[in-house]
Amino acid sequence: MAVETTLHSITRSGQSRGSPLRAMASLFVGSKEPPLPPQPAMGFFTDTSLCIGCKACEVACKQWNQLPAKDPAWTGSSYDNTGQLSAITWRHVEFIERIGRENGRSADIDDQVAQAKLDGIIPMMPPGTALPFFNTDRWLMQSDVCKHCANAPCQEACPTGAIIRTEFDTVYVQQDICNGCGYCVVACPFGVIARDEYGDHMAHKCTLCYDRLKDGLEPACAKACPTDSIQFGEVEQLKAHARERLGILHERGVEEARLYGVDDNILEGGLNSFFLLLDEPEVYNLPQHPPRPSNNVVPASLWTIVAATVLGLFGILFFRK
């Protein structure tokens, strides 16, 4: 592969020598590399029904990408002491304790559990012990990550062209271009991309291990995941697999299972990194139908023009003799 690249650059420089105009232009703007050969779109399928909350993905991501650790601190709300995705945390395992959920089956189950206790089917336990199989209290885990949206708001917002789509159709921040303007930070509807305020002051997020992908390896988190909760592959195949998995879960009675980002309705194109959830998206802090920020440009501009026209006409009216 390295030889190929060298050969490629030789032919390229030969070409630019051929055209003096282009050579001169490249002096000022740099030579433009030809696009890399297209690859099938790659993505993640994070199946939260398999997640055991071991955080191996968080650690593998930090190690491979040489990301610094944040100062240790207890959140006090759960085993999740990472808190959020950030410029230095590109995988984040959520621990969601759903106690006293109210749905159609819960009252029924409570009665059954009470009856079973009376009958001695369920053994005596110290008070307050969780009974995962006999009530509706649940402990959900999810390894959150950049969604690599098909229409990525961060990429649409980026004014420098630092955020690009790679040949694998992933969303990638070119660190030698980013100037830390912070517009992608407020554009992302998932709160993924962040500016590193304590380091290089540039935007960072999951690269879907672009460097590993180039060498034909799978991303570090998917490699490390011991339960295959994080799966990596071609987006189309993964989506088919996700639908199949949903069917199996529904068959087994896990009616609350649902897919997030597989259909094309989120951000008008779906996500290349999608999820199987066991509850409403909001429970995982995932927005149900986030509006696409770039859709606001036209209506907002039109209202601005209307206001400017009204005021301009009044101005003309007042200043005319």
Add this chain to the structure above:
Amino acid sequence: MEGKRLPTTTTPFTGVQERFSLSNLVERLAMLTTGYTPDLDHELQEPSYYDYPVLKAPVWRWEIIWYFFFGGLAAGCYVIASIAALFGSREDRAVARTGYYLSLLAILPCPLLLTKDLGRPERFLHMLRIFKVKSPMSMGTWGLVSFSLFSGVTAVIQAARDGILGRWWGARLLAALPQRLIALPGTVLGIFLGGYTGVLLTATSVPLWSRSKVLGAVFISSAFSTSSALISLVLRFTHTPAHTLHKLERLEWVALLVEMMDLVTFLRGSGRAARPLVGTAPAEHGRTFWRFVFGGGLALPWLLQTLSLVGGRSGKRRNGRGIVISLLVLMGGYFLRRTMIEAGRSSSTDARTTLWNAKR
């Protein structure tokens, strides 16, 4: 159930029954304008992940607030000056002259503020790598660069005509350039610069900024009101005919009215998402907003202006009142941008409202 356990006195909106106070009034105004009555019992039942923010907070700070303020002034002064130059009488040239000079003065700090705001200021030229219609920040950069050019050229021509540049051949050449023709594209760019900042905030995921689509209209109206305030403030210290000042006063009056209408439309269209701007809870900025933006910065100067326009013309008193009006409007324009940025930060950290905003 969760809500009932909370002592009701800690909720921000129970003050209504208690007694008359500022937060009482602010809370009433907030509910009236947004059309949303906070329902804590209901909101606490909405699922979220331990209330951790869904979005990342904006990284923009004081630099952006001042840039929005100066950018609006530069744009508005240029547009008003051009209107005066193109349609006004001979006496109105004072407005054009002052407007063009002020526009250049106001635009000067803008690139510095924007560069300082970057995480990597030395890379500010990377903004000019691409031209991206979808990204308001990319378009804004190009708009600012080209407007600065026009603002600079127009002001230099003005200076040459006013004899500031001397009487050598270069100055005479500059003075002969068609200023009014140059002002036409400059005015279009000025309107762009005054409004795009609001469009930029609208094209984000922050509920407060993006839910209603009229923030650009609010900002361009504010550019008109603050600029007419600034120009008339300066003109009051020179010997300007009352007739010319009267024109500016009327424009200021209309701009303030349109701005108030825009803001009410903005609050109504945002509903619950506007709470961080108008409410009284700890992270909400309603007290500042109603006192320094809507009350002291818009409604009060508008009423004073109405009195001035309706009442007769008694020279000195009217001038004094005009100065007060101008200062109030300028203060309101600054606090509008400041509360909007700061409330946007609160809005981005409110997980439940963010998730509510993303529901269809």
